[in-house]
Amino acid sequence: MAPPRKAPEDGKVDFHASFVPLSAPVCFVNNRTVCYAVADNVCLWNIEDGSRSYLHTTVYGITKLCCNAERGMVAFCEGGASPQVFVYSMEPKKLMFAISDVAELELADMAFSRCGSRLYVLSRATSKKLAVFSMQTGLRLKGCDLDLPLRFDKLSVYPGHKDHLALIRGSSVRIVTITKSFETYISRLQPPSIPADAELSVSAYAWTTSGHFLVATRQGSLCTLDGGTGVLLHVCQAERPITSITMTRSHLVTSHIGNNLSFWSYSPEALPAVTDEAVQEISGLSDAPAMSSAANGGVFKLNKVLDLESVSQSQRLGHRMLGQVACVQLNPDFSQAVLTTAEGEVWSLELPPKLNQEGGAFPTLDPTDDEEEEEDIYMRADQLQTQLLTWFHTHPVADIAILSNGSELKACASGDEGGRLRIWEASRGMDPKGFRMIRFASAITSLAPDAEGNMLLVGTDSGCVHLVRASPWRKAQIMDTQRVSEAGVAKLCCCATEDGLKVAALLFDNRIAFCRVNLSDGRVKMLGYVEALGNVEDIQFHDQGVAEGLFPEKLLVVGTAQEVTMLWAVRAPPTDHEPRSADLDRDVCPVWSTKLSGEKRLEDKPTAVCSLTKKSVVVGFAGGGVKSYPVPTFSGASTARQSAAMPQNSFVSVPCGQPVSCLRASTQGSALSLAFASMDGSVTQVVRMKMVELSCTNTEPFAQSPGSQGELITRKALHSPYIGGASQVSIGYHGKVLLSTGGSDGLLLWSTPEASIRLPPAEDEEDEEDEDDAYGDETQEDYAFELDDRDMQAFPCWAPPADGMTPDDIAAAAAAASGEGEDPEVVEARQAKQKAIHFEVDNLRRKIKALVDHNTNAPDLEKLDRKDFCVDFEERDAISAKTKERCDALRAQIDHENVARQLVRDRLIKEFWDPMRGKGCQIQSLMTSISVSNYPERTISEEESTTTRKLRMLRRSEQLEHQFLRSAQCPADLREDMVLEGDSFVTGREKYIVNWWPSVGSKADTQRVKQEAEMLAEHKAEAEQSAAQAAKEDGKKGGDKDAGAGKDAEKKAPSSKEQTMESVTQEQKFLYEPFELVTNSRRRLQIYLLQSLAAEYRMHFNELFEACKVDKRSIVDQMKEKCARIRSILGELQITENVPEPELGEKEEAEAVLKVQDQEISAAKYISPEERAALEKARLKEEERLRQLRENDAGQRALVQMMGGTLKTKKDLTALEITLEREPWMDQVAWDDMTEVQKAALAEFEAKEKALAEEQEKYRGQLHGELKVLRAGVQDLTQQFEGLLKELHHQRFAHDSKFFCQELYCARLQLALLQSVEDTLVRDQAQFDVEAAANKLKEAQRGADVFGSDVAAAKSVQDEKARIEKEASSAQNFRQQLAQFALENEAVTALLQLFRRKAGAKGRATVQMDSTTTTQLARAVAGEAQPVVLPPWDPFNVAAMGDPYPDLGVPERQDSPDAGLDDEPKLEDCPEGVDEAGFQRMLELRREKLLAEAEVQKGAKVLAEMAGLLTHLQNERDQARTEYDRLQNELHDHKELMDRELYDIELLFKLRQGQVEVPQAAVVTDYSDAIVIDQEVVQSRNTRILELGKDKVSTLNTIKEFRKKLSLLQWEYNMLDAQTKDLEERTKDVHMLRVTKDLQSLLKGGEEGRNKADADLLERKIEHLNSTTEVKEQALKKQYAMGNHAAKLRKQENMMLEKSRGQWFI
16 A cells, blocks of 8 residues: 655745755756755755755655656655655656555665666565666566565666666675566676675775776775676775765776875776685785785776865865765766765865866876975865855754744754754855854754844753854854753753843753853853653743733643643742752742643643743644643642643644644734644644634644634645654744754755745855954864763752852852952952851851750750750751651652562462462471471462373373283284384393383393392392301300391391382383383373472472471470470579570471561661650550559568468478578577577487488489480480481482482473474475475476477577578579569679678678677576676767667667668669669569568577577576475485484483593583493403403513512622622721721720720719619609599590580580
């Protein structure tokens, strides 16, 4: 369905100025006319004389536009789904074609061929395809539709021939070739020559005159591609990245980063053949040669360099070029260049004649040239003639404003999201640019001019408000900047006051900030914030009546509060208001409200507001309605119970259904003009001639009609609704000129045709001469001022002044902050004054602090209450009220958060806790940190239980069938139905296979029973051996005991087997053997059974867990009883000791996780003064009650008086509680003074006392014994529980092993299922692809066969024509035809020569050209890998610019039948002897021959085309057959793989870790290549290794002994040799010895006496030392005995303390 249409008059307006984005490159409709889209219209702009004409269309938006300069055509695509392309002819202006079915959603690009015979359309949403249309018929060319594998963004057609074009996307380029064939075209997408993984980004591209395609990348590479095949021919590296490429008459022009234009001479004949190095260079694997060096092979030679930056420096700042050159192009006649910059400026550039002449060339840069020649390479500024043509915003426009005072249109302002603020003149004057620009670092969000257009307020998303002086616009500058908030500014509005401006700023957080601007100093002062009234949509001052002096002003606010649509009126704070806090109170800024609608509908949501009259305002809604309401009078904020107000007037009878984005009103005298913009793209203007209250109008959409009471309503559809419609509108110049924008579609300054407005030309300001005089003194800030308003240090966020600061202090602080350039004496005096004030304040603070401290330490009678020190009761009450308000808000917030948390808690409990059948908990140890957790179990639904029962029944049926197949009653034919038998793979002894229990009656089961019997026998033998060994050690008693233990073990061994068999639950009986899992159904059933088995494991352990839990509770209760008795005994013994009592841990209670204990709350609870007073009152009341109870308790007094305060009788008292009262006289009377009675009484008392002491000692011993037994009991209970917990811990590990095995098995089965499903999907897809390929092959075969038969028929016809032509050209036929004239042979021969004369040169050339073209066509269609040589493109040859050939469907030019007879023999050439009749007959025969030859040539051409098409069809058939064979082979291979994997069963092995020889990986070990070896194999290998090792050791021992003997002989030899040498040396010493007196004495024996004396002395010393040693030894032994005794005592004491410590920790 095509998009909707409109009438051309709905978009027909008078455009006074338009600054819209131009395409790059710019579209030329002829040599001097540029075509571009202005809103929904097409503008034709003559850049030479500046005239503009418009083509008013019926579409709602133009997305793409292209032109053809040869034929003067324009094509544009509309917006919306299923768009159409409209083709217009400009001379005359008429619609040629409306082309449909070009795209589903969006076109990527369009382009004409240079000859204008074709239109190429590239779509990218949703389908990606290329379509070609004929501009002669408007129809799609057959065979030119090409489905693209990728999404391309641009297309470029080779100007030299329409059959070659390039498709460009961000990272690749593809060449498309189109070949005309028999009644169709053959389009081919050439393979890419640039690798797909090459990291590049295309930045520029262009065709050369030689048919090569140049591609530049952002990395600086320049690639040359073959225009016919797309083969990469050359790669070089530019010094700077290239941004644009174009061709002049003689040069290649490139623009580079840095605004350099380079002019190159291009030599295509120097291109080398493609090599692998070139591919590596573009891939980034190697360095490409520099573009300007000789290493590039001479392809590019630098001739001239133009530095635009240096050229701009020679001009005035206001005239310089801004931004990087993004595009360079030439007009169609190559006489002028057009440059487009990144800042949106479009410049014209007059090239020097030498750079623009045909065949002109400059000498290349040669290093050997002198300095003058090198300097000549760089162009001078006087060689260029630059002129700014137009400009546009490169970012979406955020807001616009007309700077006028109502009667005079001074200038306009526009700001975009890129932070660019442009102030521009409406009528272009003498200024070279016509605008001034200020750059901000943050995005501009709103503009607000004053009423006179002198000041402009700018809001940004960084929260700053900038004050800009906009008059005169040539000297626009920033006067002040104020950051009002950290949140961004959404909307600004201002209103004039007596001394300045009142400003309101709507922030992103829905707060409203009020400011004032003092025009005397140009400063923005912040007044405060109005807290968010709700979700605010728009604000506007109600400034009607300002002239009458109605101050202060009201601010109109629209939005929603609690889903109720509201209109508020907020009174602005007074101009002299001094902020003391950030928020403005209601008494300063009162609020009035009005409820707009009582229904919660989206179309009733207000979106815009505007002041209309003194008593009414206009509100725009989301549904497109615009209504007027009275000014709000209900005091206070919004309330849901407030009744909805009735609208006074409705300006739209039929709403468009799209939100109203902007409302503006203008008053000039008695006339009122209202304009509003909608997101449907329309701008509506309402003009009233009398200032009276409006009533309802009855107007239709897109109509202009007078309303009631002199209203004139005009609605124009200018902006595209597909990109947001009209976003902003401004009104000015008597309310008749409107400025509108759609955001991204530029700026439009227009008026209605009925207004007949013609803007006056711009007047040159008086300071123009002053600017010329000050040319050398200007700075960059005078033109393009840049301000970084994101700098928080330079522009801090506003905060209210500190407490205690007076207005004078604030003014002084502001003056000090901006005191640059003041008089130093004034600054010094101010600083001295500030210092004195600070000193006085400090003194006052110290005095007050001293008084407060004195009052704190004063007596109670003299002490004053703290509140008595307050002197500012109003401030105190204000602080108290504000604190209470904040506390209430915080309390409400906390309550809300608690309710939300409670809701989340309840939902979590409902979703995760309640469905659990068994809650998770732990059992903790009483002595260690060991704990055991249970398995949380979820509740099994009835549906799951039913499914499990059904599966068990199915499995049981299958098992019965399997049992029947094993039985003897099974027929022989059915016994072959067994898929796999485990007996074929296993022996039954493989216990390491997980979940394998052999079937009863199978061979594996028999082996398994035998293996278990052997294990039982081994266990019995081990038990008997251990019993015998124990009997030898402990005697007969011990032997009998061990024998009994052996018997018990023998008895218990079968019970272990029985326990193992009992652990095989009912689920295990239903499990498949691992060898039976060969189908997906069995795998799915096995997964269910394994999950059920794992659930049973968990349930079994939970039963053990609950039993242990009950045991612990019982043990803990017993321990508590014993501990209570221990504490009682310790109390009787009067021993102070802490007896710990065991308690259950928090994690041992499942419900404890839902309870919050007081100790878990880390934050202290806040107790309010009221609560604190109530608690204190309750405490005092309780103390008073207890005091009265103690004073008036008669029963307690009687108990104390009669029984000593206890109810125990003497019989109930223990021995330790019994006391004997000693009479006083027993201590006062001496024994000698006592009487006999007293002595007897004293003796009796002492006997009783002695007996009581003995009884107490005996009782105390009993208590100590009982205490010891109790402590031992507690210890035994603890050990008993620890044993139970340890056993449970082991059971947990055992169940974990079983449970995880089942989970792992399930995971492996799931993977097997997924693999099977994936294989099935791959097989199905392969079968589908094979079927599709077979159909394609069948269709291609059928097409080739059908067309082959047509070719054969055409050949037979051609053969017949050739036969006729040969017969008509034969001499025999000629002679037969002339035989009736009876001519002589010489005459016939002469006529035959005239008959055989060929046609003219023109005909021969045509035939030769057609033959060559046919040959090339046949080769191209046949797909031969031949280099394609494109015809050269000579843009200066007018004859070469035509259509190379007519397209299909276009009638070809038919030559006249007599065109080839211009050289026909005349009558004067008639030979002698031939009459006129014979000559005429010869001419007739000659004509017949020429016609036959023409028919043969034409048939040969058609036959050649048919042969080429047949070859193409045959190639497609061969490719289809190849693809079919490939897919068939893939399908066959995949089926074989599935057949092989059908019995590829995965088995899980459970082995001990020590026997795993596979190297372990860090995360998951891959066991795919591992094998399992039986233990017997390993043992046999080890036995053989040991045997070989023993043999080797024996051999080594023999070698060792032999070598030992050899070493011994060598040692003996060495020893004897050493002894011989020693004896020889000794003999020499004896011979050389000299005899002295000492030696003589020694020889005579005189030394014996001296030796004896020495020996006696030594003996006496030894005796003395022995006696001394004995004494010391005795002393040390005594000391050792004493230490040993002390150690034994300490050891006994430590043992007692150790036992006590154990009892304490029980």
